[in-house]
Amino acid sequence: MRRLHNEDWGFESSCFVCEPKNERGLAIPFHHDDDGDRVVCQFTLGNEFSGAPSYVHGGITLAILDEAMAWATIAVGGKFAVTTETTTRFLRPARVGRTYRVEARVTDQDDERIATSALVIDEKDRVCAESEATFAVLTAAVARDAIGQEVTGDDASFLKPL
DSSP states (O other), rough: EOOOGGGGGGSSSOTTTTTTOTTTSOOOEEEEETTTTTTEEEEOOOOOGGGGBBBBBBBHHHHHHHHHHHHHHHHHHHEEEEEEEEEEOSSSOTTOOOEEEEEEEEEEOSSSSSEEEEEEEOOOEEEEEEEEEEEEEEEEEHHHHHSSSSSGGGGGGGGGOO
């Protein structure tokens, strides 16, 4: 299991979901499970992230799923990519103050698109939410626009081939 860090890619980030330096964010650490070929994390959220009084807001849950799938495009798929479409089913509520794990995988990939899936699983191994998303692999120009600098060196291999 290997911890994933934004600074491993040669640029800074203030990601709401994963960046520990973002004081207003969730600061959820994501890991690459090399043996399972997936990205995983655990999270426990407080009342400040509620929708209904005892449930985690669905948008927050969706953000965590999206982030896990985005990390899967990098760690498993080997590409920088952005979400173009996502579908999520909420099967049971995620509750504030309880611990959940997320598992994300790449389900299909070509030079332009990466298909992913992810689950939020409770402490009793029940699926609370399941998501699928399609990501577009970044071109050098889009990566420069998103990141604010050229992607160079070994990191350039994470871009859409010319």
